[in-house]
Each structure stands twice: as structure tokens, then as C-alpha cells.
Amino acid sequence: MTRVLLVGLVCLILVAPEPLRPPDLPKPGGFSLAAGERTLLWQMETTKGWFNTVYAGDTLIVAEEGRFAGRDAHTGTERWNLDVSAVKGYHGPVDRWMVSGDHVVAVTPNAHDEKMARGDTLLSFSASTGKLKWSLASDRPGTTRYFNWLGGGVIHLPGPGELWKLDAEDGQRRWVRPVPFGCQGVSGQADAWVVGLLVECDGRTWLRAQDARNGDLLWEHEVFPDGQPLVHVTGAVVSVQSPGSITVHDLDGRLLYEHEGQGTCECELAATASGILVTRYDTAAIDVVSEAVDRQTGRLTRMEFLSNLHVLDERIYAAREMQGDLHGREVVIVDPTTGALTPVTTYPRYATLTGISRHGLLMQPRESELPILATYATTPPATVEPTLDICSLLPEKVFAAQFPKGGHRRLARPTACDWIGSPQLAVSLLWAGRTDVETEVALYDILFTTFLQYQPEKALTTPMPGVRLFVTEADVAVVMTNRKIIRLAGAGSLRVTRLLALEIAKRLQGTA
Numbered sequence: 001m002t003r004v005l006l007v008g009l010v011c012l013i014l015v016a017p018e019p020l021r022p023p024d025l026p027k028p029g030g031f032s033l034a035a036g037e038r039t040l041l042w043q044m045e046t047t048k049g050w051f052n053t054v055y056a057g058d059t060l061i062v063a064e065e066g067r068f069a070g071r072d073a074h075t076g077t078e079r080w081n082l083d084v085s086a087v088k089g090y091h092g093p094v095d096r097w098m099v100s101g102d103h104v105v106a107v108t109p110n111a112h113d114e115k116m117a118r119g120d121t122l123l124s125f126s127a128s129t130g131k132l133k134w135s136l137a138s139d140r141p142g143t144t145r146y147f148n149w150l151g152g153g154v155i156h157l158p159g160p161g162e163l164w165k166l167d168a169e170d171g172q173r174r175w176v177r178p179v180p181f182g183c184q185g186v187s188g189q190a191d192a193w194v195v196g197l198l199v200e201c202d203g204r205t206w207l208r209a210q211d212a213r214n215g216d217l218l219w220e221h222e223v224f225p226d227g228q229p230l231v232h233v234t235g236a237v238v239s240v241q242s243p244g245s246i247t248v249h250d251l252d253g254r255l256l257y258e259h260e261g262q263g264t265c266e267c268e269l270a271a272t273a274s275g276i277l278v279t280r281y282d283t284a285a286i287d288v289v290s291e292a293v294d295r296q297t298g299r300l301t302r303m304e305f306l307s308n309l310h311v312l313d314e315r316i317y318a319a320r321e322m323q324g325d326l327h328g329r330e331v332v333i334v335d336p337t338t339g340a341l342t343p344v345t346t347y348p349r350y351a352t353l354t355g356i357s358r359h360g361l362l363m364q365p366r367e368s369e370l371p372i373l374a375t376y377a378t379t380p381p382a383t384v385e386p387t388l389d390i391c392s393l394l395p396e397k398v399f400a401a402q403f404p405k406g407g408h409r410r411l412a413r414p415t416a417c418d419w420i421g422s423p424q425l426a427v428s429l430l431w432a433g434r435t436d437v438e439t440e441v442a443l444y445d446i447l448f449t450t451f452l453q454y455q456p457e458k459a460l461t462t463p464m465p466g467v468r469l470f471v472t473e474a475d476v477a478v479v480m481t482n483r484k485i486i487r488l489a490g491a492g493s494l495r496v497t498r499l500l501a502l503e504i505a506k507r508l509q510g511t512a
Helices: 396-402 436-451 494-509
Strands: 037-045 052-056 059-064 067-072 078-083 096-100 103-108 121-126 132-137 147-150 153-159 162-167 173-178 183-190 194-201 204-211 217-223 230-234 237-242 245-250 255-260 268-271 275-282 287-294 300-303 307-312 315-321 328-334 341-348 352-357 360-364 372-379 409-413 416-420 425-432 468-471 476-481 484-489
Touching: 037 341, 037 360, 052 096, 052 352, 121 153, 153 183, 194 230, 194 237, 204 237, 204 245, 230 268, 237 268, 245 268, 245 275, 255 275, 255 287, 268 307, 275 307, 307 352, 328 352, 341 360, 341 372, 341 436, 396 494, 425 436, 436 468, 436 476, 436 484, 468 494, 476 494, 484 494
Parallel strands: 183 230
Antiparallel strands: 037 372, 052 059, 059 067, 067 078, 096 103, 103 121, 121 132, 147 153, 153 162, 162 173, 183 194, 194 204, 204 217, 230 237, 237 245, 245 255, 268 275, 275 287, 287 300, 307 315, 315 328, 328 341, 352 360, 360 372, 409 416, 416 425, 425 484, 468 476, 476 484
């Protein structure tokens, strides 16, 4: 339901610059994160309980209210500190920011207090030194969404009627373009090639693409978003996202993807030269799905739910739920032309993936009063651990002793094993940890999220050295030892459940 606007504005064209062409983005084939184990490089505790991060080369910039800090992305060592709490009009925390080269441009949201309504503030500072270059305080609240960073300057919508390009070095205006008469700008974003601007005109909404070099109109399409739509420009595509829909166009205006639905979209979009990946809510499936589109052929591939989408060196990284009963997530590389997934590493479900860089994974490894920020490298394992045979944890003689009339037969599943008979048992691997601490936190998370145990420590016992055991009245056991967590269900009584859980623990320890 996208229509091209044929009646438009009269444009005065003098000497036209080179036609805007989609950028020659590099193709995959260079750097990619190594597949393997996670190794902690460094971690820090945030000081304010809130933070935001962005990478600028080998510098990780962390924003906490009125403070920005530049850290070595590999070691975590602080390189510089910028306090902007005294900047006129500033009110943290940062709402939106972008990096290009050594330039960082950040915006802070408007704030309302009893005395006055503050406008929004743009900040520009150096990524390598943290030196503040300039700031611009708007006297009009609500404009934080309406700017973005591009290679040589900043696109800013100071009000509903004008679009500015500001010089990245000094903040001075380089060009000004009016919003079409009778319309008002409601959202915008830009990169080094194109400005995407959403305007409302007499109850109709138009997506406009303008040349970032001079503001000239390239194309415009009528779109039909709902709620409060936002424009995103990334990976040489222009998209409009709203609570129930998403529309994605190529730089030349060609429609790449469109979805209109109901409910909350909570969409994610990642784009490379070869294709795009969209995660959205599907009202028909009543579930969140992901779809990949080949930019050359237009071929669409429906995929499993992928989240935490990131683009690094023309590769799309995402996270998915681990297969079977495993209580964790897996980082994968996504080929948007085919939908193929290449595993990289795994991490606990309780952790949050915040960013990806050449130095590794930026994560919040666990919940705490003040969030922890950590960077993990991924490296191939020194030795490959043999695959755990779940069925071998309870051999035939165990059933002969406990269920002499059961007549059980084993049915192996990925990371699990079922014993079909009377009663029917199921044993599954929930987690294979990297460290003792990580495995213990994963155990607490499993008990909290699966069994609603708000005080997991009180529900756990230590029946033998190095073993933690949890047994429910419904004859379900969770046992942890040797950095592995196993679930057992269906034994038929608390006594047998506990006995079998200890048998599993002994075999995991190699003492049976």
C-alpha cells in the first residue's frame, strides 16, 4: 500500500551534482567474530544505574547521565572523561547518539519541571579525546527524534517547518530547507548519503528522501503508519517504523519490505549491501518472527525469532534461543540472502547482549543493584568437549532396580532423553556453563523463571559435595554439578526422583 507522490513541489535545479547512488558498501569476507567460547576481557560496575554505549573505532563510549567516558574497548581502561552536566540547557541522560569517524553527536531529551519546560540539546564532541566541540540548546521541547549524524555534518529539525544541516566541527548551518508548505516534519534520520524525513500534510503522511549534500528532494512516497512513527536510515535503506507496521525502501526509493499489522511491532532492522533482516510481531502467528530479504532478487525468507540485531563489517549478528530445553541464547551470523545461520557462541538467558565490536561481545552479565558492563572475546576452544550422552546418565540397571515392571525403552533427543514406559521419564540438559559462577547464576535464573522460586537459595540442598539439588512436590528435580544443570521429570515419587537425581550427579562427576 505504498503510492508514489506524483504531484509535488516545484524544485529549482541549477547545476546538478553527481546523481545519488547507493554506496558501494564492502561485501562480507573480511573480519568476523571467531566461533567458540566466551572469555572475559574486562568488566565494570556502572555508577548511576543507567547507561548507554556506542563504539567509535577501538573506543567504547559510555554515557551515564551528565557524564561521558571513553574506554579502551579491549581493556576497559578509561581514556577520557567528559562532564557535560554544566552545559547550558543540558538535561541527561542521552536519548540518542551516533558516531562517524572522530565525531560523536548526542541528544538529550526534553524535561519538564515546575518552573519551565526545557528544550532539547545537541552535543558534539571528539571520540578520541572527549573534548566538547559545540552544543546547541533548542527552546522547543520534543525535537530529540529529529536529528541524526552523517559523514560531514548533523541533520537537525529545530521545529516542524525547517530542516538544517549543521557542520560537525563548529555547529554552524551549511544549508536550510523548508518543509513543504502546509506540512510539518514529525521524524527524521540521515546518513552520509540520504536524509529520511517523515512529514504530515492534511492528515496524510509522506516519507521524503533528500540528498544529504544539499537537501535536494530525491523521492517521496505516501506511507500509512500508525501511532508515533520513527524514521530510520541504516545500511543504505530508509525505513518507517510504527507500533503496528514497518516499511523499508532502498536509497533509490524501491520498496524492499512492507508489513502492516496490529498491536505492538517492537521491530528491529539490520541492513547490509546484500540484504536486510527484520524482526516483527506477526498477528496471524501470534508470535514474533524474523524475515530476511535479498536486496538483489527481492527473495524473502521466513526465519525463527532473532533479536539483538547488530551489523559489524557487513555481517549481521543476532541472538536466538538455544535449541531443545537449553536455558540460554546463541549468537549467530545471519546471511540475509539465504537465511542461513552460522553459530558463534552461547550465553546465559539472564544476560543481556548490548553490542558487538571487533573486540567481542558487550554484555550485561547479570542483574544487580548497579548494572555490570562486561566485554567477552570469542575464541575457538583449546579442546573440544565430547557431546554429553544424556541417555547414559541413567543406564538400564537403574530402571531394573527402580521400575522392574516398567519395560522402558530409550528415545534420544537433542540434549535430552526420554524413557518410554511406566512411568515415563524425561531427562534434559538445561545448561552447560563456562564457569562455576556463571552456572550457579544460571541455576538461580532457572528456578526463578521456571519454578517461580523468588528465594532460590532456600529451596536448594547440597546432598553431596559439589552438588546442588532442587526437587518440587510435582516430582521434578533440577540438579547442578560440574558446570552442568540437568532436569529430571516423571519419576512418580519424591523418593525416586531424589534417588535418580543423585545418580545423575554421580555420573556427571564420574564417581558412579
